[in-house]
Amino acid sequence: MTDLNPASETPPAPETPTEARIELPVEAGEWQRVSPKYIVVDVVGWLIFGGIMTAASFTPYWIGWSLGWILPVVFGTIFLLVIAFTPRRVRAIGYALRDDDLLFRRGILFQRFVAVPYGRMQLVDISRGPVARMLGLAELKFVTAAASSGVLIPGLPLERAEQLRDHLVAVAETRRAGL
Amino acid sequence: MSDELNRARAATATDFTDGEWHRLHRATPLFRGGLTLLIIIGIIVANFRERLIEAFIPGGSEFTPDDPFLDYIIAENLIPQAAAAVLGLLLLIIAGFWLSWRFHSFRITDQVVEVRSGILFRTNRKGRLDRIQGINIVRPFIPRLFGAAKLEISVAGNDANVPLQYLTGAQADALRRDILLLASGARREAAGDAAPDAAAARGVVDPSVVDPAAAGVEQSEIPAGTPLTLASGVIDKRVNEFLAPELDPSLAEPESVVHMDPGRLIGSTVLGGPAIIFVLLTAGLITGISLTGEVALVVGFIPALIGIGGFLISRITRSLRYSIAATPDGVRVGFGLLSTTNETLPPGRIHSVKVSQPLLWRPFGWWQIAVNRASRSSAQGAGGQAQTTILPVGNVDDVRTVLRLLLPAGVTDDSMPMVDLGLTGSGDEGGFVPSPPRARPLRWFSVKRNATALTPELVMMRTGAIWRALTLVPYPRIQSVAVSQGPILRALRLGAVDVHTVAGPISAGIGALDRDHAVSFFEHVSGRAIAAAERDTSHRWGAAADAATQQAVSEEPAAPRPPGAPEGTA
Numbered sequence A: 001m002t003d004l005n006p007a008s009e010t011p012p013a014p015e016t017p018t019e020a021r022i023e024l025p026v027e028a029g030e031w032q033r034v035s036p037k038y039i040v041v042d043v044v045g046w047l048i049f050g051g052i053m054t055a056a057s058f059t060p061y062w063i064g065w066s067l068g069w070i071l072p073v074v075f076g077t078i079f080l081l082v083i084a085f086t087p088r089r090v091r092a093i094g095y096a097l098r099d100d101d102l103l104f105r106r107g108i109l110f111q112r113f114v115a116v117p118y119g120r121m122q123l124v125d126i127s128r129g130p131v132a133r134m135l136g137l138a139e140l141k142f143v144t145a146a147a148s149s150g151v152l153i154p155g156l157p158l159e160r161a162e163q164l165r166d167h168l169v170a171v172a173e174t175r176r177a178g179l
Numbered sequence B: 001m002s003d004e005l006n007r008a009r010a011a012t013a014t015d016f017t018d019g020e021w022h023r024l025h026r027a028t029p030l031f032r033g034g035l036t037l038l039i040i041i042g043i044i045v046a047n048f049r050e051r052l053i054e055a056f057i058p059g060g061s062e063f064t065p066d067d068p069f070l071d072y073i074i075a076e077n078l079i080p081q082a083a084a085a086v087l088g089l090l091l092l093i094i095a096g097f098w099l100s101w102r103f104h105s106f107r108i109t110d111q112v113v114e115v116r117s118g119i120l121f122r123t124n125r126k127g128r129l130d131r132i133q134g135i136n137i138v139r140p141f142i143p144r145l146f147g148a149a150k151l152e153i154s155v156a157g158n159d160a161n162v163p164l165q166y167l168t169g170a171q172a173d174a175l176r177r178d179i180l181l182l183a184s185g186a187r188r189e190a191a192g193d194a195a196p197d198a199a200a201a202r203g204v205v206d207p208s209v210v211d212p213a214a215a216g217v218e219q220s221e222i223p224a225g226t227p228l229t230l231a232s233g234v235i236d237k238r239v240n241e242f243l244a245p246e247l248d249p250s251l252a253e254p255e256s257v258v259h260m261d262p263g264r265l266i267g268s269t270v271l272g273g274p275a276i277i278f279v280l281l282t283a284g285l286i287t288g289i290s291l292t293g294e295v296a297l298v299v300g301f302i303p304a305l306i307g308i309g310g311f312l313i314s315r316i317t318r319s320l321r322y323s324i325a326a327t328p329d330g331v332r333v334g335f336g337l338l339s340t341t342n343e344t345l346p347p348g349r350i351h352s353v354k355v356s357q358p359l360l361w362r363p364f365g366w367w368q369i370a371v372n373r374a375s376r377s378s379a380q381g382a383g384g385q386a387q388t389t390i391l392p393v394g395n396v397d398d399v400r401t402v403l404r405l406l407l408p409a410g411v412t413d414d415s416m417p418m419v420d421l422g423l424t425g426s427g428d429e430g431g432f433v434p435s436p437p438r439a440r441p442l443r444w445f446s447v448k449r450n451a452t453a454l455t456p457e458l459v460m461m462r463t464g465a466i467w468r469a470l471t472l473v474p475y476p477r478i479q480s481v482a483v484s485q486g487p488i489l490r491a492l493r494l495g496a497v498d499v500h501t502v503a504g505p506i507s508a509g510i511g512a513l514d515r516d517h518a519v520s521f522f523e524h525v526s527g528r529a530i531a532a533a534e535r536d537t538s539h540r541w542g543a544a545a546d547a548a549t550q551q552a553v554s555e556e557p558a559a560p561r562p563p564g565a566p567e568g569t570a
Helices: A038-056 A070-084 A086-092 A130-134 A158-174 B002-011 B028-056 B068-075 B079-102 B141-145 B169-184 B194-203 B212-219 B230-243 B262-270 B273-292 B297-319 B359-364 B396-406 B416-424 B487-491 B515-535 B538-555
Strands: A094-097 A101-106 A111-117 A123-127 A137-143 A151-157 B105-108 B112-117 B123-128 B132-139 B148-155 B161-168 B323-327 B330-335 B340-345 B352-357 B367-372 B389-394 B451-454 B458-463 B468-474 B480-485 B494-500 B508-514
Touching: A038 A070, A038 A086, A038 A130, A038 A151, A070 A086, A086 A101, A101 A151, A111 B515, A123 A158, A130 A137, A137 A158, A151 A158, B028 B079, B028 B161, B068 B079, B105 B169, B112 B161, B123 B148, B123 B161, B132 B141, B132 B169, B141 B148, B148 B169, B161 B169, B169 B538, B262 B273, B262 B297, B262 B359, B262 B389, B273 B297, B297 B389, B323 B396, B352 B359, B352 B396, B352 B416, B367 B396, B389 B396, B396 B416, B416 B451, B416 B458, B416 B468, B451 B508, B451 B515, B458 B508, B480 B515, B487 B494, B494 B515, B508 B515
Parallel strands: none
Antiparallel strands: A094 A101, A101 A111, A111 B480, A123 A137, A137 A151, B105 B112, B112 B123, B132 B148, B132 B340, B148 B161, B323 B330, B330 B340, B352 B367, B352 B468, B367 B389, B451 B458, B458 B468, B480 B494, B494 B508
């Protein structure tokens, strides 16, 4: 009988069971943060998107609905809140290069942690938007055969991104696995 | 290297795998462009019908010539020119067909399969053998009448298939075996595989007993003038191929074949989703008509009704001859009544498996099995369903059998009790870790069903008390793992985990788990996935088995070699 008992398979649960947030048993120092300059990129992006959406939401007001002003106010408030939390949100983005896999985290309200084994890498993408390029930043996308992996590390200084890409490619080469 | 290659070649039964360029079945362009040609002929005949009747039965019909173009031709006495033009067009079409056949060639080396085609716009497609996700033999109805089949080699990727259309049925069967042999990485096969077939074919003359694959291979070797005259031989072979069971019985373990029960198939279709929509639509239509008195409402519903009705009928007819069996080179799934499909999935090509049960199937204990695969085949599966539905309907025993086939490493006698618990169990029996009671606001009925379990080879996720489902993911196929938590989950101290595999109908994720359990699950599964991926050798599945047998053979040097095995393969 191989183990039907998960106790031998599952490592002991980490301590601090009262904490509701997800914290992985990873040393805090292992997490690498993205550049604080990425806050600017994110804010600019949200400003443009939020501005357009808020402007568009004025339409009911313009065509004469008496309560039409509620919509742009709600939209504007939401987007302002999103923008206000940008520094906190950017600080929450992090990645850790572990021995055999890349660990990626993002989100405060909606936390998400992904672990991708290096050997699963299909390709690494570096892309730069106009604002990011002005600030010398780039984003790195780690693509696996699964579309849902979704590891996209934004706000890396270009040099760091290229260094990371070369490192990931080199490591993936030594741990190549099939599909 | 070349030595190895020679050995691999010697073991294979067709001469297609010699690395040279080969052409396809001569009638290929006709089968591919045949429909268009038929339509054109149909239009012409329809246009000229009355004139033809008039020509053969003068005065037989009330015919009034109203075709100015044709009248002009007759009036100006241009009939020879017109006939020449028609003939020229015909010749041009035939020449085009011939050219496209000439330019369409393929070759198979021990590394790749390559197809090139096109007259003006050349296409060249190459697939790596160790990335083969499945080999599919499709026999559409018309080509099937002529004994032709399409061999489709799926490699990883969206619609990244290398189709060889068309080959003769026997060639396709033999070629599939050869490609799988090359792809498996096995170097000293043959003896167990090809030889008995060939021997059987040589020994038995009665074509109704010979299995079609072997008979076809041997056909070319029968010298002219044997009692088996060519014409009757060909017809017999066709009839044989048409009536032969989809599975080559000599290659399958008989006890592992699941047979589709027609009653169950019809019942499951009637109780399935589309049938219920069909009934609801009809009911809505009848109430609509009786309320408004507008019979014209029917018109709006007709397309939908025809669509769903056609889907249901095709699902039943196609699944009627469903079969599944284990072969040395993977699982073989076949179905189809008139147009048949027969696909071989090599080991390690199944990325996740989901066993599910719609609510109405529960009284009957029926289940359905779907899989995620790295390739998307253009051919459709059982009854218009995607090719990802491996078992359209089956009872628990069928599910157990099929799971054993699909995940031979993971689903064993040891883990079978866990599979059973995963299908129908609840609570924390047998290693399942269910959601804590505080998850009830999110999982009203399924709080005890909603659970994960880990075996040494598989991740199991059990969900749903009403729509039961069990998802199985083998560790070596995991691409990445995620754990996440939104505000509601956080308020309840819960978490969600996702195991990412290649895209498909299954997304292996489960929500509302205890936070600590979710984190430890994440850590554990990500660690195991790395270790399993390093050990995994299924992309060259034959090589591992080969090494094992080689070892066994070297321990018993006096082992007798099976008769008929080509010299020099050992």
